[in-house]
Amino acid sequence: MAFKTDSGGSSPMADMNVTPLVDVMLVLLIIFMVTAPISSYPIDVNLPQPTLNPPENPKEPPPPISLRIDAxxxxxxxxxxxxxxxxxxxxxxxxQRDPTNQPRLEIDVAGQAEYDTLAKVLAYAKNADMDKIGFVQKEE
Structure with a gap:
């Protein structure tokens, strides 16, 4: 803490030097940012694997199934x-008709639909082992 007198010289004025305090706080902030564990949540994604021998006569995919949830x-x-x-x-x-050649499930959800219904539909699709699920987006 430094004391100095104002230009009038009658009373001392106390000013605190905060530069060292700011330096220490910045160093501590950097240390906490570097050492803090980064929380991550793993998501299992089934990626296609490369094959050396492609299938000779691929099956025609079945027509997609449209699933719509209204408001x-x-x-x-x-x-x-x-x-x-x-x-x-x-x-x-x-x-079960053809597990290797499933139709694509196209889900269209109204903007005012409740999330609970969509969550149930996605849970049913997961339980039924549906692999191809997509969301339909309409331009407004």
Whole structure:
């Protein structure tokens, strides 16, 4: 702490030198940033693996299945209203037809739809072992 007198000279004025304090705080900040563990969450992704022998006559992919969730929470499987409880069995039947050549599931969700319905649909698709899932985005 340094004392100095103002230009009038009658009373001492106390000013604290904060430069060393700022230096120490910056060094501590850098140390904590470097040593703090970076939290990461692993996500399992099934990436295609390279093959030396490509298939000779690849199968034609089946037509995609459109699944639409409207704002009131009603689920439409290929434009037919479907109860949420029957959705997983429909997905399992679709996968069991040909597990190696599954149709793509195209999910279209209304902007006002509840997230809970979408979460259930995605859980059903995972439980049914559906591999090809996509989201439809409409331009406005």
């Amino acid at each position: 009131s929470g009603v689920v439409f499987w290929d434009n037919a209203p479907t109860p949420l409880g029957q959705l997983e069995s429909l997905m399992r039947q679709t996968v």
